[in-house]
Amino acid sequence: MNQIGILGVVHNEELRMQHGLTLETIQALILEFDPDVICGEVLPASWEKYRQNPLDRAYWGEPPSEYYELILPLCEEKGYAFEPIDWVELDVWNDFDPMRHYSGEERADLEAESDKWWDKQLTAAGKGEIAFNCAAFDETTSLKYRWLEQLDAEAHVFRWTGRHIIMMQRIKNAIKRHPGKKMLCIVGADHNHVLNEELRKLEQVEVIYPLK
Incomplete structure (x- = not known):
């Protein structure tokens, strides 16, 4: 049995403070959860770059700032194993912008609607003991991505559905490498609801979400 926690974070320091x-x-x-393993939203190639030179930064695909400033050094200090679970094909990522087929006033209207969805997410974010880790935020986020899917189903499959299939497989592979261990998945909070739903489908896994 693996116990797996989920912690959703944001990648922007101003948002963290707010x-x-x-x-x-x-x-x-x-530290309170005290995992044996951290599964992080980091590309495997970026994890290898970090291991070779932790000071190598400012490249396309680098880990979010919280990994450099906290998570990866903490893994080294506490002896937590680290498993990179993210997936992005960097050379074609921008080609699958969900608004790629829209331009002019129509695109501007959709971008304004996207901003409204983000405002709804921010309003919902504070409705749990841990910001961005609650049912209200997850429900709003799920609705936002359903809206995005309607704009461009192919882009949604590439950027969202396919990405989560691979992230989940990497978590499953990590479980195989660390049987019976306590694991913590740290991801951008938009991913919370997908990981929560998918991890609960697995046998011999106890999911802890939110952490509080």
């Missing part, structure tokens, strides 16, 4: 999900808070949550 919503109380600071690096200090994230660290406290990690």
Whole structure:
């Protein structure tokens, strides 16, 4: 039996400060959960670059800032194993913008609608004990991505559905490498609801989400 927690974070320091999900808070949550393994939203190739040179930064595909500033050094300090689980094909990612088929005023209207969805997410983010880790945020986020799917189903499959299929497989592979271990998945909060739903389908896995 693997116990797996999910912690959704945001990749922007200003947002962290505004919503109380600071690096200090994230660290406290990690230490309280006390995992054996952290599965992080990092590309395997970027993880290898970090292992070769932790100071190599500012490249397309680098890990989000919380990994450099907190998570990866904490893994080294505490002896947590780290498993990179993200997937992005960097050379074609921008070709699958969900608004790629829209232009002019129509695109501007859709971008304004996207901003409204983000505002709804931010409003919902504070409705749990841990910001961005609650049912209200997850429900709003799920609705937002259903809306995006209607704009361009192919882009949605590439950027969202396919990405999660691969992220989940990498988590499953990590479970095989660490049987019976306590694991913590740390991802951008938009991914929370998908991982929560998919992990609960697995046998011999106890999901803890939200952490509080």
